[in-house]
Amino acid sequence: QQQVKQSPQSLIVQKGGISIINCAYENTAFDYFPWYQQFPGKGPALLIAIRPDVSEKKEGRFTISFNKSAKQFSLHIMDSQPGDSATYFCAASITGGYQKVTFGIGTKLQVIP
Amino acid sequence: DTGVSQDPRHKITKRGQNVTFRCDPISEHNRLYWYRQTLGQGPEFLTYFQNEAQLEKSRLLSDRFSAERPKGSFSTLEIQRTEQGDSAMYLCASSLVVGQADGISNQPQHFGDGTRLSIL
Numbered sequence: 001q002q003q004v005k006q007s008p009q010s011l012i013v014q015k016g017g018i019s020i021i022n023c024a025y026e027n028t029a030f031d032y033f034p035w036y037q038q039f040p041g042k043g044p045a046l047l048i049a050i051r052p053d054v055s056e057k058k059e060g061r062f063t064i065s066f067n068k069s070a071k072q073f074s075l076h077i078m079d080s081q082p083g084d085s086a087t088y089f090c091a092a093s094i095t096g097g098y099q100k101v102t103f104g105i106g107t108k109l110q111v112i113p
Numbered sequence: 114d115t116g117v118s119q120d121p122r123h124k125i126t127k128r129g130q131n132v133t134f135r136c137d138p139i140s141e142h143n144r145l146y147w148y149r150q151t152l153g154q155g156p157e158f159l160t161y162f163q164n165e166a167q168l169e170k171s172r173l174l175s176d177r178f179s180a181e182r183p184k185g186s187f188s189t190l191e192i193q194r195t196e197q198g199d200s201a202m203y204l205c206a207s208s209l210v211v212g213q214a215d216g217i218s219n220q221p222q223h224f225g226d227g228t229r230l231s232i233l
């Protein structure tokens with residue numbers, strides 16, 4: 001059972017465009033939603049995270065939008081750059097527990113010049 | 114470099130052999146996690162330690178897998194009698210959990226760059 005569903009699995013965006021990745025979760029006990037960025041041959045690196053008590057969080061060109069009632073959240077990358085080309089994972093965890101992170105399947109983003 | 118360190122970065126072995134991976138977490142982190150990532154998938158949780166105690170194991174962790182964190186610092190993950198299906202990236206992560214008046218505070222997990230295992 002996939003607890004965190006992510007789409008699309010691949011995305012091609014032109015430089016300067018907006019990249020949008022969507023995720024949905026099923027377990028209402030999740031209360032921490034991080035996004036990870038992974039380059040080939042590297043481990044996932046925390047990019048930005050949100051808790052369900054806010055509907056949006058922005059850090060630089062990266063914004064998370066969160067809809068608690070719909071159990072959906074998304075990552076927007078504004079002014080996408082070729083250096084943003086990587087695989088992005090949405091994830092979810094329960095902070096009161098042992099914080100096992102449940103990952104989505106990943107989105108391979110390619111930003112073309 | 115004060116991040117999570119994993120060794121070796123790559124391991125190629127024949128089916129049936131035993132392999133052992135090492136993870137050195139960020140020094141002040143008291144929680145350590147192991148994940149497995151197969152091609153085209155997100156990482157999947159395997160097990161975690163709070164200091165030296167192994168507190169949770171996924172059903173993905175068959176009897177052929179064993180993990181230790183003997184002194185609450187580095188950890189090892191051993192796979193016995195490797196099978197083709199064990200080919201994957203094995204990721205280690207660490208985090209700091211601190212007690213607060215209203216409960217505990219889990220800090221974000223920091224991942225190493227993984228050990229890529231290939232079974233011939």
